[in-house]
Amino acid sequence: MTESVKTISVKELARKVFNHEDVFIIDARNTDDFDDWKIEGENVQIINEPYFELLEGVDSILDKLPKDKDIYVICAKGGSSEFVAQQISEAGFTDVYSIEGGMKAWSEHLEPVKIGDLKNGGAIYQFVRIGKGCLSYLVDSNGKGAMIDTNRMLEPYESFIKEKNITLTHILDTHLHADHISGGRQLAEKTGATYYLPPKDAEEVTFNYEHIHDGDEYQVGDTTIKAVYSPGHTIGSTSFVVDDQYLLTGDILFIDSIGRPDLAGKAEDWVGDLRNTLYKRYKELADDLTVLPAHYMTIKEMNDDGSIGEKLGVLYKENHGLNITDESEFRRTVTENLPPQPNSYQEIRETNMGKISPDDEKQREMEIGPNRCAVR
Structure with a gap:
C-alpha cells in the first residue's frame, strides 16, 4: 500500500x-x-x-x-x-479511505450509548x-456494576x-x-463478578453458574434488578426490570x-410460551417501562442518539407482533415468517454451553453475518 491510501x-x-x-461506501465483497x-x-x-471486477481498473465505476x-x-x-482505494486515488479522487479490518472489524465494534x-x-x-x-447493557450504580x-x-x-x-x-x-458468543462467563472470571444464567437454558452447560429464577432480585449498588421469567425465544428466557424504569427483554421483544x-x-x-409472555406477562408490567432489547433488526429502529429503545406502551400500539388478536393467526405468523437460521448457530450454542472452545479466529467466522433472532 502506498502513502496515498488513507x-x-x-x-x-x-x-x-x-x-x-453523509457517508459514501463502496463494498468490494x-x-x-x-x-x-x-x-x-x-x-x-x-x-x-466486487473486487474481482476491479482488478483491471476502476474506469467502469468512476461515474x-x-x-x-x-x-x-x-x-x-x-x-x-x-x-481498490489505491486505484480510486490514482484515478484522481483525493479523499479515499480504506476501512481498517473490513467487515470483520465492523462486526466486532461496540459503541457505548448512555440510556x-x-x-x-x-446510569444505564x-x-x-x-x-x-x-x-448489551451496563448498569452503573454508585461504583458497582452489572x-x-x-x-x-x-x-x-x-x-x-x-x-x-x-x-x-x-x-x-x-x-x-444462539446468534453470538457470550462473553459473560469470561468477563466474570476476569473481574470476580458472579455469572448468572437461567437454568432451563443451561441443562447442558459444562461450567458452574448461579441460577436465575422468576422474581429474583439483585442489588447492584443502590439499584435493584428484578428477574421476570419470559419464555418463548428459549424455554429459559428471562427479562430484567432495572430500577423500575427499564425492561431488558433479551430476544423476546424487539x-x-x-x-x-x-x-x-x-x-x-x-x-405458546412466546404468546403468553408477550400478551399476558408483559401486559402486567408498567407501560412507561423503556424496552431495551438484546438485538435490533435494522437501522430504522435506532433513535437519534444512536440508542435502541422505546416505551412498552408505545410498542403495544405500534409493534405488529403485539397486535395479533387471533391465536392461530399469531401461531402462523410466528412459525411461517422465520428468517434463515443464524450462521453456525448450533456451534455458537455449544460454545455458550462450554462444550467446545473455538479459537478467536474461528469465533469471528462463526459470528459473521446479520443477527437473525426476530420473526420477520
Missing part, C-alpha cells in the same frame, strides 16, 4: 453513522455476501462493486463516485479495500454492536468500566444465546418485531 477505523466510521453524517449483510445508516449510501464527498471502501478483512440515569445515582448504558445488531448479555469482545467493556471506576458484581445473560421460537428446534412447542 485509512479509517471502524470506530471513526461508526461515529459518523451515529452522528447521521462479492454480491452474495453484500446482499446478506452490509453497513447501514440513515445517511449511508453504499454500492457493491458512480461522488467528487465532493469522502469515499470509503470496505471488504471482508481490509486487504482488497486497500487495493438514562438511575433514581438513586448512576447500552453497548451497540452496530455491525451485528447485538445490544453487565447483561455481554458480547465476547471484552476489551471495550473493560476499558469503559475502568474509565468509570466501576466494580462489576453481577453478570447476567437473559438466555443461552422494537419492530418479536422473538423467534425455533433456534432450539422447538418452534411449535414454544410459540
Whole structure:
C-alpha cells in the first residue's frame, strides 16, 4: 500500500453513522455476501462493486463516485479495500479511505450509548454492536456494576468500566444465546463478578453458574434488578426490570418485531410460551417501562442518539407482533415468517454451553453475518 491510501477505523466510521453524517461506501465483497449483510445508516449510501471486477481498473465505476464527498471502501478483512482505494486515488479522487479490518472489524465494534440515569445515582448504558445488531447493557450504580448479555469482545467493556471506576458484581445473560458468543462467563472470571444464567437454558452447560429464577432480585449498588421469567425465544428466557424504569427483554421483544421460537428446534412447542409472555406477562408490567432489547433488526429502529429503545406502551400500539388478536393467526405468523437460521448457530450454542472452545479466529467466522433472532 502506498502513502496515498488513507485509512479509517471502524470506530471513526461508526461515529459518523451515529452522528447521521453523509457517508459514501463502496463494498468490494462479492454480491452474495453484500446482499446478506452490509453497513447501514440513515445517511449511508453504499454500492457493491466486487473486487474481482476491479482488478483491471476502476474506469467502469468512476461515474458512480461522488467528487465532493469522502469515499470509503470496505471488504471482508481490509486487504482488497486497500487495493481498490489505491486505484480510486490514482484515478484522481483525493479523499479515499480504506476501512481498517473490513467487515470483520465492523462486526466486532461496540459503541457505548448512555440510556438514562438511575433514581438513586448512576446510569444505564447500552453497548451497540452496530455491525451485528447485538445490544448489551451496563448498569452503573454508585461504583458497582452489572453487565447483561455481554458480547465476547471484552476489551471495550473493560476499558469503559475502568474509565468509570466501576466494580462489576453481577453478570447476567437473559438466555443461552444462539446468534453470538457470550462473553459473560469470561468477563466474570476476569473481574470476580458472579455469572448468572437461567437454568432451563443451561441443562447442558459444562461450567458452574448461579441460577436465575422468576422474581429474583439483585442489588447492584443502590439499584435493584428484578428477574421476570419470559419464555418463548428459549424455554429459559428471562427479562430484567432495572430500577423500575427499564425492561431488558433479551430476544423476546424487539422494537419492530418479536422473538423467534425455533433456534432450539422447538418452534411449535414454544410459540405458546412466546404468546403468553408477550400478551399476558408483559401486559402486567408498567407501560412507561423503556424496552431495551438484546438485538435490533435494522437501522430504522435506532433513535437519534444512536440508542435502541422505546416505551412498552408505545410498542403495544405500534409493534405488529403485539397486535395479533387471533391465536392461530399469531401461531402462523410466528412459525411461517422465520428468517434463515443464524450462521453456525448450533456451534455458537455449544460454545455458550462450554462444550467446545473455538479459537478467536474461528469465533469471528462463526459470528459473521446479520443477527437473525426476530420473526420477520
